[in-house]
Amino acid sequence: MKDDRGLISAMVPAAARVLRRQVEYDEVVTLEVERPATLTKEFLPGQFNMLYVFGVGEIAVSHSGHPFHQDRIVHTIRAVGKVSRALILLKPGDWLGIRGPYGTPWPIDHAKGQNLIVVAGGLGLAPLRPVLYEVSSAKDAYRSMRLIYGTRDPSSILYQSQFEGGPWAEFGQVTVDSANLDWQGNVGVVTDLISADTLDTENAVALICGPEVMMRFSANALIDLGMREDRIYVSLERNMKCAVKQCGRCQFGPYFVCRDGPVASFGQVDKLLKIAEL
């Protein structure tokens, strides 16, 4: 009975206080949280944290904040169930538990000097926002920059102020699945906007995040335009409890999504995505 020190360290969250709560649209909230001193590692765009709500549970949520402002931790959450709903109800001053960052980042350095194409569907824009922040402040580092964002309808455009008249206006295009007559913009799926007319796919790197089918269709549309599958990146989602490659749940073929992902090249996962119920 020699060892009686604390034994599980990194599975223990750090307590953190909510500083700001912003309702994005129906059921979607962005929380800004004070970064606890014990979370010493800075996040990279694409990485995620495990967020814990007292007595409710713990879930994986991507960083959606500015990578140059690491004093705050920012997450955008959609209420889909028990924990996510509890998270969106937190108010400034409330406490939650955080551990992370975990997972692989978007390869934005790899895209320097090239044409960067970002394709997002629905809430999939959240894990890409850190990329957009970083790229907007260093535009010269890229040959060109395009953002294609598809969402359900005009009332569910995430980070809307960034688009119309905002910093993403010059490179971003929004399309909605359906809209009433007030909407002047594009109607249709994101793949409608993946065309040779608007995108330079030579020397390009593409980052895609959204529902799995949307990512597959978008990647295939880019491949049809001549892109190589190892220059296209997607972000995967699987059930995960530990985020440190020990609970076994996030396995996706040979990969652990918490560690080998969430960001993976399409070349790596294309075959696996085609296998039903993998």
Added chain:
Amino acid sequence: MSGNRQIGEQYRLMKRSGLDDLIKVLRVLDYRVIGPTESNGVIEFAELGDASELPWGLRDEQKPGSYSVSKGGDRAFEFSNGPTSLKRYFHPTERHLWTVDASGGQLQFEEARVQVPKYAFLGIRPCDLASLDILDQVFLNGVETNRYYESCRQNSLYVAVNCSSAGDLCFCASMETGPTARSGFDISLTELRSSDAYRVLIEIETDRGRSIVNQIDTSEAHENDLSLAREQSDGVARSMGRTLHTWGLRERLQENADDPAWADVAERCLTCGNCTMVCPTCFCTTVEDRASSHDQKYERWNTWDSCFSLDFTFVSGGALRQSSKSRYRQWLTHKLSTWVDQFGVSGCVGCGRCIAWCPVGIDITEEAARIGEPQARA
């Protein structure tokens, strides 16, 4: 008389009373001695008080979906293995991770303080020993060290026992994990089959092991004792009840996710998860939040789970692996194929437990042989 030449200090011989001494010495050294013992018709690992509790003169008979213990022989390690492996000692079925306290208005997380027992495992089969090497890669993976596992591994003492007969469901020879322990133990024992009185050949691997052996009554071992042990081992390897052809298996399983043989096994599989519970290397878990007696506190526990449970792959909208086919496929493919991608070795040590304890007798060696091999299905 070269055959009777004395051999190195690494080997010793002991009589039956040596096992009594060994357990006594280990207990004096404050170890909790864990070894096989019979209870309710099953030979399981449990804490031992003395050597009489070993399953002397008992053997087990294992067939797909069946297990029984009967009298036979006069040795302590005549059986092959029971449903419990060593996994639960290092990776307990449930483990307290932390407690969170909200009573002060803010949240306070406190890591669980867990006492790590000091175990001496007596009678570890080579396959089970190999399973610990495999679990090391999972829990000491360089991403996060499971410190309970690590401490327990370091605190423990390992007395292996080499197999002197093969079970009907064993295939350690295919997996290259047995029937003789090669490393990872302090002492290994081989019960010698000969017309002489009961004798055990001891192999000493570590200094710790040596100092323990020095405290028990042993005699010099000779070359013919060692060759008898080797002959036994060769005989066991030749008489394995099962074979698994591992050549090309990794690719064959991953590349044949659509093979109709998956649907065939899924018709038999109950998705009960027994195979994952008895498997010495299956490590998957879930977490549970338990309200503590104090209503401002919650405890987080880590508990065993199985890839056969529907919840395992739950994401909003439902489980990703709905069909039993997809769940069996995940299990088998992980064990024998993607494990190699992840950890560089197979996740199967060939112990045969999953075959015996499957209620419908599904045999991993047969199922693996069918995938991607249409002619094997005739």
